[in-house]
Amino acid sequence: MIPRKAFLEGLVAMLTPRDVLVSCLGANARYLPHLAVPAPCFALCDSMGAAIPLALGMALQRPDRHVIALEGDGSLMMSPNVLATVAAARPANLTALLWVNRHYESSGGQTLPAAPLDWVGLARGMGLGHVEAVADLLALRAAYPRARDARAPALLVLDVAFDPHEEIPPYSERPDEIRARFRVG
Amino acid sequence: MGPTRCTVARSGGWSYASTVELSGVRRMVAGLEAAGVTLAASVPDTWIGRLMQTVRASAKIRAVDVAREEEAVAIACGASLAGGRGAVLIQNAGLLNCGGVLAGLVELYRIPCFFIVSYRGDGRDPIYYHAPKGRVTEATLGAWRLPYALADRAEDLAAQVARGVQLAHDSRGPYVLLITGGDLE
Numbered sequence: 001m002i003p004r005k006a007f008l009e010g011l012v013a014m015l016t017p018r019d020v021l022v023s024c025l026g027a028n029a030r031y032l033p034h035l036a037v038p039a040p041c042f043a044l045c046d047s048m049g050a051a052i053p054l055a056l057g058m059a060l061q062r063p064d065r066h067v068i069a070l071e072g073d074g075s076l077m078m079s080p081n082v083l084a085t086v087a088a089a090r091p092a093n094l095t096a097l098l099w100v101n102r103h104y105e106s107s108g109g110q111t112l113p114a115a116p117l118d119w120v121g122l123a124r125g126m127g128l129g130h131v132e133a134v135a136d137l138l139a140l141r142a143a144y145p146r147a148r149d150a151r152a153p154a155l156l157v158l159d160v161a162f163d164p165h166e167e168i169p170p171y172s173e174r175p176d177e178i179r180a181r182f183r184v185g
Numbered sequence: 186m187g188p189t190r191c192t193v194a195r196s197g198g199w200s201y202a203s204t205v206e207l208s209g210v211r212r213m214v215a216g217l218e219a220a221g222v223t224l225a226a227s228v229p230d231t232w233i234g235r236l237m238q239t240v241r242a243s244a245k246i247r248a249v250d251v252a253r254e255e256e257a258v259a260i261a262c263g264a265s266l267a268g269g270r271g272a273v274l275i276q277n278a279g280l281l282n283c284g285g286v287l288a289g290l291v292e293l294y295r296i297p298c299f300f301i302v303s304y305r306g307d308g309r310d311p312i313y314y315h316a317p318k319g320r321v322t323e324a325t326l327g328a329w330r331l332p333y334a335l336a337d338r339a340e341d342l343a344a345q346v347a348r349g350v351q352l353a354h355d356s357r358g359p360y361v362l363l364i365t366g367g368d369l370e
Contacts, residue, residue: 020267042266047289053256054290057263057271060224060247065267081252085260088250179294184267 001161002136004099005031008070010137011097014144015039015068020058020184023070024051026106027168028099034169039068042182045171048072049079052086052096059091062184066148069096073119074104074112080122086153087127095147095154101162109164119157130154209342209368213301214239214246216346222246222299223269226257230276232303232366237274246272254279255286262296270350272299277306277322280361284329287359295357299350304335304363326361333361338368 008028012035015021019039023029029043044050055069076082076098086094098119104110123131130150132143134157147154207215213236217225225240226249227233241248247264251257254275261271275283280302291298305312306319326333332352336345346362353360 022263044290046293047259047286049255050259050286050290053251053259054263054266056249056256057224057226057260057265058267059263060249060260061264061267061269061271079253079255082256085250085252085256175293176295179296182266 001159003163003166004028004101004160005166006137007097007099007140007158007160008032009035010140011068011070011144012037014141018065020055020062020065020067021070022051022055022058022067024048024072024075026072027166028070028072030169030171033172040182040184041178043173043178045175048075049082051075052082055094055096056082056086056089056091058184059094060089063091063093065184066093066095067091069094071096071098072105073098073100073102073117076119077112077117080126083123083126083128083155087129089153091153092151095144095150095156097156097158099158099160101160103162105162105168109162119155123155123157128153128155131157133157133159135159209338209370210236210239212342213346213364213368214243216343217272217350218243218245219343220299220347220350221270222272222350224249224261224264225272225274226251226260227274228252228254228257228276228279229274230278230303230305232305232364232369233274233276233301235369236301240274254282258283258286258298259290261298262290262294265297270297270299270354272301272350274301276303277318277363281318281321281325284325287329287331291359297353297357298359299353300359300361301346301349302361302363304365307363307365309365309367322363331359331361332356333363336362336364336368338370342368 264271306315
C-alpha cells in the first residue's frame with residue numbers, strides 16, 4: 001500500500017497529449033493542477049460518482065482518444081452500477097483507476113461502510129473484461145500499459161494508503177475555469 | 186419557472202415538411218438528428234423504450250443503455266464536453282433521481298444537457314401508480330429551476346425537440362421536454 005500522490009504522479013508520468021483525463025472530486029482533483037499533466041483534464045469538485053460515466057461519454061464521442069477516469073471507492077460504492085453500463089457500452093478506449101483507501105477523504109476522513117468489498121471480483125462480475133489489482137507503483141507501471149492495450153474497457157484497482165494527516169492542497173481552479181480550459185482537440 | 190408550450194412555426198428556422206406524415210417517435214428522433222445530437226443515454230420505461238428503439242436505428246446517434254439515470258446525465262455531458270451533443274431519455278421517476286448531478290455537474294460546470302422525459306402520471310396516464318410522480322414533476326422542475334416545455338403533438342414535434350437541444354446548447358445548461366404516450370403515435 002503506497003500514498004496516493006505517488007500513484008498519481010506515476011500515472012501522470014505515463015499520460016500523453018492524446019489522452020483525456022477525468023478526475024473525481026477530492027484529493028486527486030486538488031493535486032492535479034500542481035502536476036504537469038500533458039493531457040486535457042476535467043477535474044470534478046462535486047458530484048460523487050460522475051467521473052466514470054463522464055469519461056464514458058467522452059470515450060464514446062471520441063474513439064480516437066484514450067480516456068482515463070480516476071474514481072474513489074466511496075464514490076463507486078455509491079453507484080457501482082456504472083460498471084455494468086461501461087461493460088455494456090464496451091469502449092476500447094476507456095481505462096478507469098479506482099483509488100481504494102476505505103475512507104471519505106474529502107469530507108473529513110470518515111470510514112466507508114465496513115464491507116469487505118472485492119472490487120476486482122465485483123467489476124469482473126459486472127462484465128468488465130480487463131480488471132487488475134495494483135499494489136504499488138511498479139505494478140502500476142506494468143498494469144497501465146496493459147490496460148491501455150486491452151482493446152476493452154479496463155479497471156485498475158489501486159490499494160492506496162490513507163493518511164489522515166496528509167496535507168492536500170485546496171481546490172485551486174474554479175469550475176468555470178476548468179470548463180473553459182478543457183478542450184479535446 | 187413555468188413551462189413553455191412548444192409551438193414552433195415550421196418557418197422559424199427548422200423545416201420538417203418531409204416528416205409530417207411520420208409517427209411522433211420518428212419526428213422526435215428526426216429532431217434529435219437535425220439538432221446534431223450524437224449520443225442518447227437512456228434508462229427506459231415503456232414510452233422511452235419505444236423512442237429508443239428508433240434512436241437505435243439512427244446512423245447519427247449513438248444509443249447508450251444505462252443502469253441508472255444519474256449516469257445518463259454524466260454520459261451525455263461527457264459527449265458534449267468532447268465535442269458532440271448528448272441527450273438524456275428517461276422517465277420522470279428517473280429525473281427525480283437526478284437533482285444532485287444536475288446541480289453538481291450540469292449547472293456547476295455549465296454543460297449543455299437536453300432531456301426527453303416521459304411525463305408519467307400527469308392525468309392522461311392510465312396507470313394509477315404513476316400518479317404520485319405526476320403530481321410532483323412540474324413542481325420539482327420549478328424548484329430546481331430547470332427550463333422545460335410540454336410537448337405538443339398538434340405542432341411540429343421534431344422542431345420542438347430540435348429547439349430544446351439548441352436551447353440547452355445556447356444556455357450551456359439543462360433543458361427538459363416532457364412527453365406523454367400520445368406524443369409517440
